[in-house]
Amino acid sequence: DSGVTQTPKHLITATGQRVTLRCSPRSGDLSVYWYQQSLDQGLQFLIQYYNGEERAKGNILERFSAQQFPDLHSELNLSSLELGDSALYFCASRLGQGSTDTQYFGPGTRLTVL
Amino acid sequence: DQQVKQNSPSLSVQEGRISILNCDYTNSMFDYFLWYKKYPAEGPTFLISISSIKDKNEDGRFTVFLNKSAKHLSLHIVPSQPGDSAVYFCAAAISNTGKLIFGQGTTLQVKP
Numbered sequence: 001d002s003g004v005t006q007t008p009k010h011l012i013t014a015t016g017q018r019v020t021l022r023c024s025p026r027s028g029d030l031s032v033y034w035y036q037q038s039l040d041q042g043l044q045f046l047i048q049y050y051n052g053e054e055r056a057k058g059n060i061l062e063r064f065s066a067q068q069f070p071d072l073h074s075e076l077n078l079s080s081l082e083l084g085d086s087a088l089y090f091c092a093s094r095l096g097q098g099s100t101d102t103q104y105f106g107p108g109t110r111l112t113v114l
Numbered sequence: 115d116q117q118v119k120q121n122s123p124s125l126s127v128q129e130g131r132i133s134i135l136n137c138d139y140t141n142s143m144f145d146y147f148l149w150y151k152k153y154p155a156e157g158p159t160f161l162i163s164i165s166s167i168k169d170k171n172e173d174g175r176f177t178v179f180l181n182k183s184a185k186h187l188s189l190h191i192v193p194s195q196p197g198d199s200a201v202y203f204c205a206a207a208i209s210n211t212g213k214l215i216f217g218q219g220t221t222l223q224v225k226p
Binding site: 002004031033035042043044045048055056058090092094102103104105106107108 | 148150155156157158159160163203205211212213214215216217218219
């Protein structure tokens with residue numbers, strides 16, 4: 001158990017809909033990262049937050065957005081969903097933001113868009 | 115543009131033998147490298163890391179080697195055990211950014 005929790009574990013929805021994925025980092029960790037793992041793409045970095053502020057962006061679509069709240073939990077919002085958004089979404093946390101602290105991953109949310 | 119590549123999608127070895135997983139990268143700015151292991155239905159688990167100032171790091175049965183001139187790193191598992199069967203991801207980072215760039219993963223099967 002990494003100490004990072006993600007809800008829900010599974011999500012099935014239809015094209016055009018909007019969903020919210022939630023992540024609670026390990027106690028004391030200030031940085032939260034979101035990754036997408038599609039079947040043919042491996043793990044792709046989406047976005048990073050540190051203590052409530054966005055710090056880095058990767059290949060995140062404009063239909064996707066995220067935020068980190070004062071209690072440090074984070075939410076990833078996916079809107080106007082397309083079939084190709086079906087993937088595993090992982091959240092990771094770590095203590096700092098730019099050091100070589102290890103990133104600890106949650107169990108992931110499996111999103112299926114029908 | 116795949117900056118981190120694991121060219122072998124799968125590897126099968128016998129229990130007790132050595133497993134060698136390989137990873138190549140293209141960005142010379144990467145200065146920190148990690149290996150993660152992933153079981154089905156779980157998130158990736160950190161295994162071992164290496165800074166670009168080193169060429170080897172060892173932790174028990176796991177050793178990571180870094181060849182900066184070739185932009186290549188490898189993970190050696192000796193001896194391999196059936197419980198090591200998993201998907202192994204190589205990742206690289208520029209340490210002042212914290213963003214990890216992952217390879218596609220290599221599925222290791224260790225046969226009893």
